[in-house]
Amino acid sequence: MVNEQGPESAETPSPSGTPAAGTSGKRTPPAGTVQIVDHALLVLKTIAEADRPRGLRELSRDLDISKSSTQRILTSLERVGLAVVDENSRKYVIGPAALTLAWRHAANSDLVSAASEATARIAASTGETACVSAVVDGRRVTVYEVESSQPLRLITGVGRPYSLFSGATGRVLLSMLPEEHLKHLVSEHVSTTGATDATDATDATDATEISHRVAAARDQGYAFSRGEWIMGGCGVAVPIATQGTVTAALSIYGPEARLAEQRMADLVPLLQDAAAQIAIRWRQPA
Numbered sequence: 001m002v003n004e005q006g007p008e009s010a011e012t013p014s015p016s017g018t019p020a021a022g023t024s025g026k027r028t029p030p031a032g033t034v035q036i037v038d039h040a041l042l043v044l045k046t047i048a049e050a051d052r053p054r055g056l057r058e059l060s061r062d063l064d065i066s067k068s069s070t071q072r073i074l075t076s077l078e079r080v081g082l083a084v085v086d087e088n089s090r091k092y093v094i095g096p097a098a099l100t101l102a103w104r105h106a107a108n109s110d111l112v113s114a115a116s117e118a119t120a121r122i123a124a125s126t127g128e129t130a131c132v133s134a135v136v137d138g139r140r141v142t143v144y145e146v147e148s149s150q151p152l153r154l155i156t157g158v159g160r161p162y163s164l165f166s167g168a169t170g171r172v173l174l175s176m177l178p179e180e181h182l183k184h185l186v187s188e189h190v191s192t193t194g195a196t197d198a199t200d201a202t203d204a205t206d207a208t209e210i211s212h213r214v215a216a217a218r219d220q221g222y223a224f225s226r227g228e229w230i231m232g233g234c235g236v237a238v239p240i241a242t243q244g245t246v247t248a249a250l251s252i253y254g255p256e257a258r259l260a261e262q263r264m265a266d267l268v269p270l271l272q273d274a275a276a277q278i279a280i281r282w283r284q285p286a
Helices: 035-049 058-065 067-079 097-108 112-126 169-176 179-192 207-220 263-285
Strands: 083-085 090-095 129-136 139-146 224-228 234-245 244-256
Touching: 035 058, 035 067, 035 090, 058 067, 067 083, 067 090, 112 129, 112 234, 112 244, 112 263, 129 169, 139 169, 169 207, 169 224, 169 234, 169 244, 179 207, 207 224, 207 244, 234 263, 244 263
Parallel strands: none
Antiparallel strands: 083 090, 129 139, 129 244, 224 234, 234 244
């Protein structure tokens, strides 16, 4: 999405009418979980990640949950403010109570706390947007961001999900995952994404190509992207660390006019030093 101040990355979370990858679909809840809770969370995540309001029938169909159960879930979500229904279309969007959940996560996140100071320094010293991203349910999500002060800038938006298979940050995050997890995500991506319906023109859809890109990011310890989200937009990403179930990376984004190839290469050591500082603080006990 482009605003009057500059380009903002615009990767669509999921094609219209299609559940977001990794968050929905005809799946059997894993053993040891409560089915109705799994279904409620699935409905909530699908509404939150959709690029348009979703109706009862399509949610029921796409998630393979009975219409009556979906209706009860939506009613409960609406009652607590996690979903809002349009009285005319009878379609649902995420509700304002989700803001409280997001705020509480940011306030209590060890990663955000560990990363805030170093990320702000990176943004100030480079003049570009700096952000920390993590793998969340098979997607990459920005958990902390400090925007560039430049009139022309790129931003990702805290909490917005993106494909792991496009962009420098996605490649770095994939390079940090255990081999079995990586293979599962690649297989799922290749089986559900074709060359004609990729999320953008450079979204990798071939398993061999993906493996080569991820291996290069792992070997180098960084990755670059150019024009993969928006024409003229560039990114540099380095790994931070993996702690528990959270895998994180540090990135900067900016226009090609300011982030030429050599400039991006020059910034890698700066980003790696900052990422190392974040990792040390992240591992310290609260």
